[in-house]
Amino acid sequence: MKFSKAKIFLFCCVSFIVGIAMASFIPPKFGGFNVLWFSLVIILSVAIVLFWKNKKAVFFFFIALFLFLGVWRFGLSLPQDFPDKIWHYNNQTVILEGFLGNEPDVRLKNQKLDFNVGKIFLYGEDKKEMAPQAVFGKVLVTADLYPEYEYGENLRIICDLQAPEEFNGFAYDRYLARYNIYSVCYYPQIIKLGGNEGNLFYIKIFQLKNKFRQVINRGLGEPEASLARAIMLGDKRGIPDNLRLTLSRIGLSHIIAISGMHISILSVLVMGLLFGAGVPRKYAFYISTLFLIFYITLIGLPASAMRAGLMGFLVLWALHLGRLNKTINSIVFSAAILLLINPKLLRSDIGFQLSFLAVLGIVYGYPIIEAWFKKIKIPKFKGMRSILSLTVAAQIFTMPILMLNFSTISLIAPFSNLLILWALPFLLIATLAAMGLSLLFSGLGSIFFLGTKFIIDYILKVGIFLEKLPFSYIEFNNFWIGWATLFYLALILFIINSVKKEKKHKLNN
Numbered sequence: 001m002k003f004s005k006a007k008i009f010l011f012c013c014v015s016f017i018v019g020i021a022m023a024s025f026i027p028p029k030f031g032g033f034n035v036l037w038f039s040l041v042i043i044l045s046v047a048i049v050l051f052w053k054n055k056k057a058v059f060f061f062f063i064a065l066f067l068f069l070g071v072w073r074f075g076l077s078l079p080q081d082f083p084d085k086i087w088h089y090n091n092q093t094v095i096l097e098g099f100l101g102n103e104p105d106v107r108l109k110n111q112k113l114d115f116n117v118g119k120i121f122l123y124g125e126d127k128k129e130m131a132p133q134a135v136f137g138k139v140l141v142t143a144d145l146y147p148e149y150e151y152g153e154n155l156r157i158i159c160d161l162q163a164p165e166e167f168n169g170f171a172y173d174r175y176l177a178r179y180n181i182y183s184v185c186y187y188p189q190i191i192k193l194g195g196n197e198g199n200l201f202y203i204k205i206f207q208l209k210n211k212f213r214q215v216i217n218r219g220l221g222e223p224e225a226s227l228a229r230a231i232m233l234g235d236k237r238g239i240p241d242n243l244r245l246t247l248s249r250i251g252l253s254h255i256i257a258i259s260g261m262h263i264s265i266l267s268v269l270v271m272g273l274l275f276g277a278g279v280p281r282k283y284a285f286y287i288s289t290l291f292l293i294f295y296i297t298l299i300g301l302p303a304s305a306m307r308a309g310l311m312g313f314l315v316l317w318a319l320h321l322g323r324l325n326k327t328i329n330s331i332v333f334s335a336a337i338l339l340l341i342n343p344k345l346l347r348s349d350i351g352f353q354l355s356f357l358a359v360l361g362i363v364y365g366y367p368i369i370e371a372w373f374k375k376i377k378i379p380k381f382k383g384m385r386s387i388l389s390l391t392v393a394a395q396i397f398t399m400p401i402l403m404l405n406f407s408t409i410s411l412i413a414p415f416s417n418l419l420i421l422w423a424l425p426f427l428l429i430a431t432l433a434a435m436g437l438s439l440l441f442s443g444l445g446s447i448f449f450l451g452t453k454f455i456i457d458y459i460l461k462v463g464i465f466l467e468k469l470p471f472s473y474i475e476f477n478n479f480w481i482g483w484a485t486l487f488y489l490a491l492i493l494f495i496i497n498s499v500k501k502e503k504k505h506k507l508n509n
Contacts, residue, residue: 008059010329012066013336017346019070020339024347028078037072041065074343079182086117086137087182090163095121095156099197101138103151103206103300106237110187113141113149114179115157139183140164140176143190151206152198159188171348178344202301209233209300215438216431219449224456230256231424232431234299243460249473250466251395251413252420257351263305263312264358265417267292268390269425271316285320289313295428304351310334311355315362331359353401361397362390369393391417412472419462427455 044065051057081088086096102114117139119132141157149155164173164184176182196203213235216228226238236256247253254265270291274284296309314334318327335356339345345352370389378385392414399409410416430451438445466472 006329008062010332011059012062013329013332015063015066016070016073016336017332017339019067019072020074020343020346021070022067023071023074023343034072034075037068037075040068041072044068070339070343073340077343079177079180083133084135086120086135086139086161087163089120089122089135090161090183093123093158093160095158096139097121097132097154097156097193099154100149100151102302103209104149106145108238109145111143111145111149113143113155114181115139115141115155137183138179138181139185140181141188141190142184142186144187147192149190149192150196150198152196152203154193154195154197156191156193157185157188158191159185161185174344174348178342178348205297205300209235209298211439212298212435215435215442215445216449218442219434219438219445220453220456223460224453227256227456227459228427228431228452231427232298232435234302234305246463246467248408249410250416250463251410251473252416252463254354255420255424263292263295263308264315264355264362265391265394265421266295266424266428267312267316268362269421273425281320285316288316292316304349307338307345307352308355310338311359315359318363328363331356331363350401350405354398357397357401358394361393361395365393365396366390388414388418391421408473410473412466412469416463416466419466420459423455423458427452427459430455 044061048058048061048065051061079085079087096115096117097119098115098117100113101116105112105114115138117135117137120135121132139157139159139161141159143149161183162185163182164176166172173182176184213229213233216232217225219225220228222238223240223243226236226240227243229235229237230239239256244253244256247256267288271284271288274287275281279287292309292312296305299305311331311334314327314331317330321327338352366389369392370385373385373389378388395413395417402409431449434445434448434452437448441448
């Protein structure tokens with residue numbers, strides 16, 4: 001058994017990811033046996049040294065070592081109950097002082113505040129406030145819409161601290177745990193203390209983002225404004241439920257979600273249009289990469305967008321190289337690094353799952369689908385065939401996650417993506433120009449946004465039309481979700497195996 005160093009590296013990364021996956025599903029009391037996992041890592045490290053000349057044994061020891069490293073890393077991410085951690089004080093009435101660690105998430109009826117705690121004041125038996133204690137951690141605060149708050153603002157909060165709980169089958173506790181949030185409080189008394197502890201760079205970005213948000217609101221009516229904010233700024237506040245449902249049913253939910261799937265497709269669209277315009281591959285790659293950096297900065301550099309941007313860059317790099325399958329080691333290594341930083345992403349972050357699978361779909365599925373479309377003589381038509389191939393590949397690989405989480409499969413998704421995705425780059429250009437001009441000439445915003453309005457109206461009308469078509473989507477119950485997921489997993493394995501056989505055949509010839 002002989003493997004190249006690159007292949008061994010790939011197996012080790014996959015083993016690490018599998019270890020995190022295993023630890024994500026076992027009961028936390030077992031995952032938290034950090035001494036046991038650390039001991040196994042040490043034993044396997046010693047075994048590698050002792051059996052170094054036995055390459056076969058060393059290979060399996062390395063695989064086992066990275067497997068237990070993954071389990072150990074997940075165990076280290078589990079919260080420890082110490083007095084200096086804010087979740088230690090759940091189920092108590094407390095006074096907290098700290099600052100907002102992120103931009104407020106404003107919803108239709110309330111706002112969510114990501115509150116970084118620095119001090120806690122407990123009440124004594126006489127109900128009087130005791131001396132402050134230093135604590136660390138985050139609390140997700142649900143507050144009224146007004147007054148408004150800003151990133152970095154210092155606040156004093158009096159609230160009943162609670163642990164997040166599962167509701168209606170939704171694992172809200174795991175959802176928040178990926179952000180290291182283990183405490184929540186609802187509608188507390190909030191006092192502004194003055195001052196700002198936020199990072200100056202982020203303060204300026206959020207201020208600019210807020211200006212753009214106001215410009216869009218003045219230049220467009222609803223629902224056009226809410227869709228433009230979601231696509232341009234990653235701001236999903238105010239999107240009507242019926243529009244969310246429509247986009248889900250026609251397979252276009254990704255255009256309002258800053259995920260790896262959305263950014264990868266968007267990056268490929270930009271690069272494809274540059275190819276179609278005759279721009280050389282090298283310069284198209286650099287321009288698309290700059291666009292990617294600009295877009296992620298524009299939406300405020302959230303962690304989810306930066307992870308998605310990394311996946312999008314890997315797709316651009318693959319297209320730049322001209323051979324998609326060369327990047328598989330980079331993709332798996334990137335996923336392993338992201339999970340090393342935050343191992344809770346694998347099970348609890350749908351965006352991460354969609355990002356990873358969409359990129360794998362583009363790497364493995366795109367060559368097969370593109371070859372099949374070429375065989376049945378679908379015309380290129382300025383890169384439209386490539387766009388269709390990429391979106392179909394991404395849709396196939398992300399289908400199991402969409403089924404498991406949303407119980408809906410869009411049968412019309414490839415067609416809807418073909419009809420709508422081509423318009424996204426033009427929407428981005430038109431909206432960016434309108435936002436810039438509106439900042440200079442504020443009274444003419446409605447005129448500058450006419451191009452944006454036209455494109456968004458087209459997207460909305462096409463979406464509503466496609467949703468009404470018979471058999472445009474299927475809603476699954478739990479029984480059929482299981483069988484459909486198995487079918488798609490088998491399909492994905494078939495595609496990967498076909499790519500490997502094709503690669504092997506080319507090498508032999």
